[in-house]
Amino acid sequence: MHHHQIAEPRTLGDYTWHDHAACLSTPANPVDPEIFFPEPDEMDRIRAAKALCGQCPVRQTCLDAALEDGDREGIRGGMTEEEREPLHRRLHRRLDYARVNATLAGRDIHLTDAERRAVTRAAYQAGTPAERLARLLKITEEHAEKRYRQVRREIRNRSVGGTNDRNRATAQTHRDDLGTAA
Secondary structure, rough: OOOOOOOOEEOOOOHHHHHHOOOOOOOOOOOHHHHHHHOOOOHHHHHHHHHHOOOOOHHHHHHHHHOOOOOOOOEEEOOOOOHHHHHHHHHOOOOHHHHHHHHHOOEEOOOOHHHHHHHHHHHHHHHHHHHHHHHOOOOHHHHHHHHHHHHHHHHHHHHHHHHHHHHHHHHHHHHHHOOOOO
């Protein structure tokens, strides 16, 4: 499976992807887990671990899990601890519409604050009852209603703010460019 496909966001608590990891040690393919915990100057071990990650079909899921679980130890998803650090710091700003859509479809996905806001806005615009939003975000119905009031206020303020059509088009373009970067 070497063609690039967008991995479905994993659901919370789902570690079944481990079964597909290139680092899974089997009698036919023994892998020493210590290879993924090299000292910073052990370049040969780092290269060997990254080479294994490079052929892993669940590398992106592994990286996402490390970021979402706050796992800062060892090589995960093909990246060293130092390489992952900026991603850990920026994770709260991630806005991945695949995650938003999976949540709206009822899947239990790890969401950042930005993604939770996008779920709220999309649910509001679709006329989703607050009770359903509460289930999707695992919050109380009262909190869901409060989130809807915030979205209503944002939409009203935006329309009162008098942004012209060109500004709105530019804002739309920037939103579409965000993609899945952490």
